[in-house]
Amino acid sequence: MQIEAIEKRDGVQTDLLAVGLWKDWDKKGVLSLTSLLDAETNHWATLCLKGQKFEGKGGESKLLHLNAKQPTRNLLVAGLGALKESKSNALRGFGALTSRSGTKIHAKTVAIDVDSISASRCKNRYQLLTEGLLLGDYSFDLYKSKENQTPRTVDQALLISRRKIPSAALKEVGLGKTLAEATNYARDLINIPATDMTPGRMVQEAKKVGKIHGVSCRILDRKACERLGMGGFLAVASGSLQPPYLIHLIYRPSGKPRGRVALVGKGITFDSGGLSLKPAGNMETMKDDMSGSAAVVALIKALATLRPPVEVHGIAAMTENMPSGSADKPGDIARTMNGKTIEILNTDAEGRLTLADALPYALKQNPEVVIDLATLTGACVVALGDLCAGIMGTDQRLVNDLIASGEEAGEKLWQLPLIEEYKEDIKSSVADVKNIGAKGAAGTITAGLFLREFVDSATPWAHIDIAGPAWTEKPLPLCPRGGTGFMVRTLFHYLSNYRRSR
Ligand code: BES
Ligand code: ZN
Ligand code: ZN
Numbered sequence: 001m002q003i004e005a006i007e008k009r010d011g012v013q014t015d016l017l018a019v020g021l022w023k024d025w026d027k028k029g030v031l032s033l034t035s036l037l038d039a040e041t042n043h044w045a046t047l048c049l050k051g052q053k054f055e056g057k058g059g060e061s062k063l064l065h066l067n068a069k070q071p072t073r074n075l076l077v078a079g080l081g082a083l084k085e086s087k088s089n090a091l092r093g094f095g096a097l098t099s100r101s102g103t104k105i106h107a108k109t110v111a112i113d114v115d116s117i118s119a120s121r122c123k124n125r126y127q128l129l130t131e132g133l134l135l136g137d138y139s140f141d142l143y144k145s146k147e148n149q150t151p152r153t154v155d156q157a158l159l160i161s162r163r164k165i166p167s168a169a170l171k172e173v174g175l176g177k178t179l180a181e182a183t184n185y186a187r188d189l190i191n192i193p194a195t196d197m198t199p200g201r202m203v204q205e206a207k208k209v210g211k212i213h214g215v216s217c218r219i220l221d222r223k224a225c226e227r228l229g230m231g232g233f234l235a236v237a238s239g240s241l242q243p244p245y246l247i248h249l250i251y252r253p254s255g256k257p258r259g260r261v262a263l264v265g266k267g268i269t270f271d272s273g274g275l276s277l278k279p280a281g282n283m284e285t286m287k288d289d290m291s292g293s294a295a296v297v298a299l300i301k302a303l304a305t306l307r308p309p310v311e312v313h314g315i316a317a318m319t320e321n322m323p324s325g326s327a328d329k330p331g332d333i334a335r336t337m338n339g340k341t342i343e344i345l346n347t348d349a350e351g352r353l354t355l356a357d358a359l360p361y362a363l364k365q366n367p368e369v370v371i372d373l374a375t376l377t378g379a380c381v382v383a384l385g386d387l388c389a390g391i392m393g394t395d396q397r398l399v400n401d402l403i404a405s406g407e408e409a410g411e412k413l414w415q416l417p418l419i420e421e422y423k424e425d426i427k428s429s430v431a432d433v434k435n436i437g438a439k440g441a442a443g444t445i446t447a448g449l450f451l452r453e454f455v456d457s458a459t460p461w462a463h464i465d466i467a468g469p470a471w472t473e474k475p476l477p478l479c480p481r482g483g484t485g486f487m488v489r490t491l492f493h494y495l496s497n498y499r500r501s502r
Helices: 039-051 088-104 125-136 167-191 199-210 222-227 231-237 286-306 351-363 378-387 396-409 420-426 443-452 488-496
Strands: 002-007 016-021 061-065 074-079 109-113 156-161 215-220 245-251 260-265 267-271 311-321 332-335 341-344 369-374 388-393 412-415 461-465
Touching (some): 002 125, 088 125, 167 488, 231 311, 286 311, 286 488, 351 443, 378 388, 378 443, 388 396, 388 443
Parallel strands (some): 002 156, 016 109, 109 156, 388 412
Antiparallel strands (some): 388 461
């Protein structure tokens, strides 16, 4: 779908015109602000809405089919909610509703009346609408026969205004497009079945990204990881027939970098639990256990286009977690890259074993901050549900910045405390730490405390548990069932606001 912002003073020729109305819309003639519709249609549409008690609440919408003689064949009126409510997700939702409604009625072109959303109320409306149009248009059809695929009829979306389009708006459209496309790319990586999206396939994807100007890619195979002493990562990989790889992507800005950030994504292409096998139902969505790595790879791809002035290292230790004769066993002790030993009591707590090597590897790149994202604990889904990630860290400013970046992106992050006393829970009698908490309580926090053992105290670190929001079972306003691409956009905002200098 091609998206364009254009100035238009008279009627617009389109299959679907979308107009947004705030909750306190002026019932007498709000639609008249779209002089794009002729007076007769305007009058008729306003009457229609009155009759149907259209209030303009968020999520409310009406699709009106107009007289065939009209240049605009269908009118979508969408409620944007009360003015005081946060507007960014309302606008993304409006964009998404527009592209989805267009698809439903087999429209070839859709148009959004940008003037119906006043600029003072929403500064980056062009960006938000673009993001919404493309995120809402996503569907995962790669494995469907033609007749079952969602027909993609909408090939053009216009963002129309009666005023001159400012050059900033064109930039916004570009930004929205790149962010949405990167998010949709992460969704594809997650949604492709685990038998196809193997560690080797993720390496192919990373190599493709590594070929883009400004990005480079290093791949460490099993031998290279052995040489570095990555016993935690390799213990998880030992049960699988698929060779493990550590992916290291580097994005370098053109000028002098304003700083250096390392991002580590959990990359379990399938989590069966290993010998501590999961029940069948819990395994159904475990192809999503590489969502952290998918977000990192997709983000680096977006950085090559958006070019923020920060050097970024994207790291992911990729493997399956499988049961077999060669799998790691409960009671095993693994020695990790930083020399610490881990008693593996549950092979299903594998994410932290891989991160116990990926984090020290990230620190070797000498970053100013380290952020990891991982579908790490079911406990986090119990605590925060599937719309919110848990965040913990050693530096409050970093945590605050990430939460604020999440707000900008429309992604929720909630801080959990790293309670010192709970460290008792992961003490082992035979190794430095064990990979599950003794009591099974506060599972997300004990996982965070475990990871903290593998970062140094001098480098600010944040851990984001995305076990809930990485996947959605029910369709969301911006995403169908499946992988969501959570964190791609939050991390971009974090990097583009990055100011820290040593
Ligand atoms: N990948 C899972 C966590 C998960 C659960 C993600 C549900 C998404 C949805 C992780 O590897 C895991 O199995 N964690 C265990 C840890 C436990 C054994 C300490 C869990 O949460 O049950
Ligand atoms: Zn697991
Ligand atoms: Zn896992």
